[in-house]
Amino acid sequence: xxxxxxxxxxxxxxxxxxxxxxxxxxxxxxxxxxxxxxxxxxxxxxxxxxxxxxxxxxxxxxxxxxxxxxxxxxxxxxxxxxxxxxxxxxxxxxxxxxxxxxxxxxxxxxxxxxxxxxxxxxxxxxxxxxxxxxxxxxxxxxxxxxxxxxxxxxxxxxxxxxxxxxxxxxxxxxxxxxxxxxxxxxxxxxxxxxxxxxxxxxxxxxxxxxxxxxxxxxxxxxxxxxxxxxxxxxxxxxxxxxxxxxxxxxxxxxxxxxx
Amino acid sequence: xxxxxxxxxxxxxxxxxxxxxxxxxxxxxxxxxxxxxxxxxxxxxxxxxxxxxxxxxxxxxxxxxxxxxxxxxxxxxxxxxxxxxxxxxxxxxxxxxxxxxxxxxxxxxxxxxxxxxxxxxxxxxxxxxxxxxxxxxxxxxxxxxxxxxxxxxxxxxxxxxxxxxxxxxxxxxxxxxxxxxxxxxxxxxxxxxxxxxxxxxxxxxxxxxxxxxxxxxxxxxxxxxxxxxxxxxxxxxxxxxxxxxxxxxxxxxxxxxxxxxxxxxxxxxxxxxxxxxxxxxxx
Numbered sequence: 001x002x003x004x005x006x007x008x009x010x011x012x013x014x015x016x017x018x019x020x021x022x023x024x025x026x027x028x029x030x031x032x033x034x035x036x037x038x039x040x041x042x043x044x045x046x047x048x049x050x051x052x053x054x055x056x057x058x059x060x061x062x063x064x065x066x067x068x069x070x071x072x073x074x075x076x077x078x079x080x081x082x083x084x085x086x087x088x089x090x091x092x093x094x095x096x097x098x099x100x101x102x103x104x105x106x107x108x109x110x111x112x113x114x115x116x117x118x119x120x121x122x123x124x125x126x127x128x129x130x131x132x133x134x135x136x137x138x139x140x141x142x143x144x145x146x147x148x149x150x151x152x153x154x155x156x157x158x159x160x161x162x163x164x165x166x167x168x169x170x171x172x173x174x175x176x177x178x179x180x181x182x183x184x185x186x187x188x189x190x191x192x193x194x195x196x197x198x199x200x201x202x203x204x205x206x207x208x209x210x211x212x213x214x215x216x217x218x219x220x221x222x223x224x225x226x227x228x229x230x231x232x233x234x235x236x237x238x239x240x241x242x243x244x245x246x247x248x249x250x251x252x253x254x255x256x257x258x259x
Numbered sequence: 260x261x262x263x264x265x266x267x268x269x270x271x272x273x274x275x276x277x278x279x280x281x282x283x284x285x286x287x288x289x290x291x292x293x294x295x296x297x298x299x300x301x302x303x304x305x306x307x308x309x310x311x312x313x314x315x316x317x318x319x320x321x322x323x324x325x326x327x328x329x330x331x332x333x334x335x336x337x338x339x340x341x342x343x344x345x346x347x348x349x350x351x352x353x354x355x356x357x358x359x360x361x362x363x364x365x366x367x368x369x370x371x372x373x374x375x376x377x378x379x380x381x382x383x384x385x386x387x388x389x390x391x392x393x394x395x396x397x398x399x400x401x402x403x404x405x406x407x408x409x410x411x412x413x414x415x416x417x418x419x420x421x422x423x424x425x426x427x428x429x430x431x432x433x434x435x436x437x438x439x440x441x442x443x444x445x446x447x448x449x450x451x452x453x454x455x456x457x458x459x460x461x462x463x464x465x466x467x468x469x470x471x472x473x474x475x476x477x478x479x480x481x482x483x484x485x486x487x488x489x490x491x492x493x494x495x496x497x498x499x500x501x502x503x504x505x506x507x508x509x510x511x512x513x514x515x516x517x518x519x520x521x522x523x524x525x526x527x528x529x530x531x532x533x534x535x536x537x538x539x540x541x542x
Contacts, residue, residue: 062444082450092445095540096463109451109459137539157450 004074006161006193007036007059012068014054028054030218031068039191043198043208045250051219052197056165059195060086072161082106085154087164091146093138099149100125100134106157117156124152128182144175148182155190162194168203177235180206188232201254205229205246206238213253223253322510330510331517339511340502344494346511350518353484353495356412357526360419361480365473367420368427373462375428376435389425397422397483401490410491418487422479430472434465467538474530481523 014029028051036042044052057063058070061080070077072084080086093102100121107117125134128148130141138146147167154162168176180203187194198204204211205227213222227246229237237243305324312323322330334346344352375382397418404414438461446460447453488497496515503511535542 060444060448062447080444080447082448084448086445086448088441088445090441092439092441094442094446094460094464096466096538105446105451105459106449109446109449109455139540153449 003038005035005071006038006040006073007034007042007195008069008071008074009034009055009059010069010071012055012058012065012070014051014058014063014066027218029065030220032219032221034212034221036193036195038193041187041194041196041207041209043196043204043211044214045198045201045204045211045254046214046219046222047216047254048199050214050216052214053165055219056086056163056195056197059161060084060163082110082157083159084161084163085157085159087147087150087154087162087167089166089169091138091150093146093149093153095138098135098137099130099141099152102138102149103153103156105153110157121152121156124155125149128152142175143171144178147171147175147179151182151186160193162192164194164196166197166199169198169200176203181235183207184233201247201250202238205243205250206233206235211250213250222256225250225253319507319509322513327510327513327517330508331514334511334514339499346499346514346518349494349496349499349515350522353488353497353519354522356415356484356495357419357477357480357522360416360484361423361473361477363416364420364423364480365427365476368424368472368476369431369469371424372428372431373435376432382432385428389428392421393425393429397479398486401487404487405491410493414491415484415487418483419480422483423476426476426479427469427472430475431465431469434468434472435461437468438464467534467541470530470534470537474527474534477526477530478523481519485519 010033012029012032013027015025015027017025032051032055034042034055044055046052054063058065059072059077061077061084064070064078077084093099094105097105103121103125104113104117107113107121122131122134125131128151130145130149130152133141133145133149138149141149168179171179184207196204196207208227211225211227213225214220215222225246229240229242229246308321309324312321315321318326331346336345336347338345339349371385375385400418400421401414404418408414408417442464443456443460446456451459484495485497485500488495489501492498496519500512500515503509503515
């Protein structure tokens with residue numbers, strides 16, 4: 001194989017010290033391995049507390065593994081950086097900045113704010129449907145618009161990797177479907193490598209190329225399931241027999257762990 | 260005293276804020292109605308005052324509104340006591356004391372609070388001290404400060420500090436504590452260095468509740484300064500009120516009170532303006 005994996009996680013251990021001196025340290029991840037191919041859409045699925053967010057935090061560089069290595073494009077992760085775009089459960093826009101200035105935060109922080117960056121920000125805002133809301137503040141936007149603004153803010157940095165931690169979990173069902181469609185279109189267009197954390201079986205099957213089903217604490221890979229549904233995918237695909245069959249496989253993998 | 264007037268969840272901008280559609284919310288309309296009712300309330304209170312004054316018919320107990328306004332305007336340019344400062348001059352003396360003490364207290368409180376929010380040992384060290392001093396009314400220190408520092412400007416300055424600093428420390432610590440970790444992480448992962456993220460995200464996000472703390476502290480500062488001027492001063496609005504009261508010049512007493520009110524409104528208005536500039540969501 002000639003292409004380098006986009007993400008290579010090998011033998012990662014991570015434990016968190018207990019609250020009191022006597023309570024034992026909690027092992028979040030115990031020898032975790034995972035490889036993500038360039039341009040792949042990988043979903044991490046598991047019950048809460050299985051370490052999937054811990055894993056994402058290590059990819060983002062917010063925390064470091066106790067043992068093992070986390071490589072992004074062959075380089076070890078040492079801290080947060082603009083090459084890895086992070087989308088949180090809530091959009092985490094800066095409430096004191098307009099939508100445009102939120103998008104320009106990255107270029108400004110990296111001291112790369114020039115006419116080109118401004119043009120790119122405006123183009124991105126237009127592409128996520130927020131051209132008319134560029135001068136609005138986050139509190140004036142609807143939930144879905146805030147999520148799309150967060151996308152534009154991350155994409156302006158041209159990240160190699162998008163890390164998403166249950167990004168649509170707090171949205172209502174209708175907005176969530178709209179955001180899933182939006183994300184699929186975006187990924188079809190740019191083919192950025194995506195690691196997507198979710199606890200929603202249907203969401204994982206609809207979005208991902210592969211679904212990594214994780215076991216409970218300490219976190220290990222239970223199953224890696226290929227989602228070989230044709231692209232581009234649409235919401236109607238969720239009603240096909242193959243889709244339902246895949247969903248059942250994922251669910252069985254999840255439940256086998258519980259038993 | 261709670262300083263968490265700004266709800267900690269003002270950053271959690273999920274979809275449950277009740278937006279009806281995917282359209283931008285309209286800007287808030289200027290509440291003229293509210294302003295009208297507010298003015299009506301003031302006018303009614305003045306009318307009640309005038310009515311009671313007319314019934315009592317005793318300017319020493321309660322002068323009429325007109326007499327008070329007349330006195331107010333007269334003493335703006337007339338010295339009181341004779342050879343001393345005008346009402347305007349006394350107001351400026353009090354305002355200067357307030358601004359000096361409050362500014363120093365705000366700066367000190369923000370610095371100490373910032374260090375406490377960042378360094379756990381410092382926090383553990385100072386927390387009990389603040390908890391011990393917080394319930395004490397600053398006024399309890401007046402006799403002590405007079406014994407220690409006399410009746411010059413120093414005890415007045417220190418008394419304001421006693422009131423302002425703990426409020427600002429608590430406001431700053433809680434403001435910095437409520438900034439979500441994810442917001443700082445968002446800044447870092449967008450390319451901000453730790454220092455850049457500290458300044459442009461953590462401190463910036465904490466600014467609106469800190470300004471709210473500054474407003475509360477301003478109220479406390481006025482309480483302190485007027486009280487100490489009543490007891491140990493030869494200038495300032497508190498001194499004027501006390502002196503006029505002793506001489507049964509009730510219209511002048513009320514004029515002094517009104518002057519405090521006007522200054523308080525002006526200072527608070529400026530701080531509210533600052534808060535609006537700092538927090539677009541409150542506009």
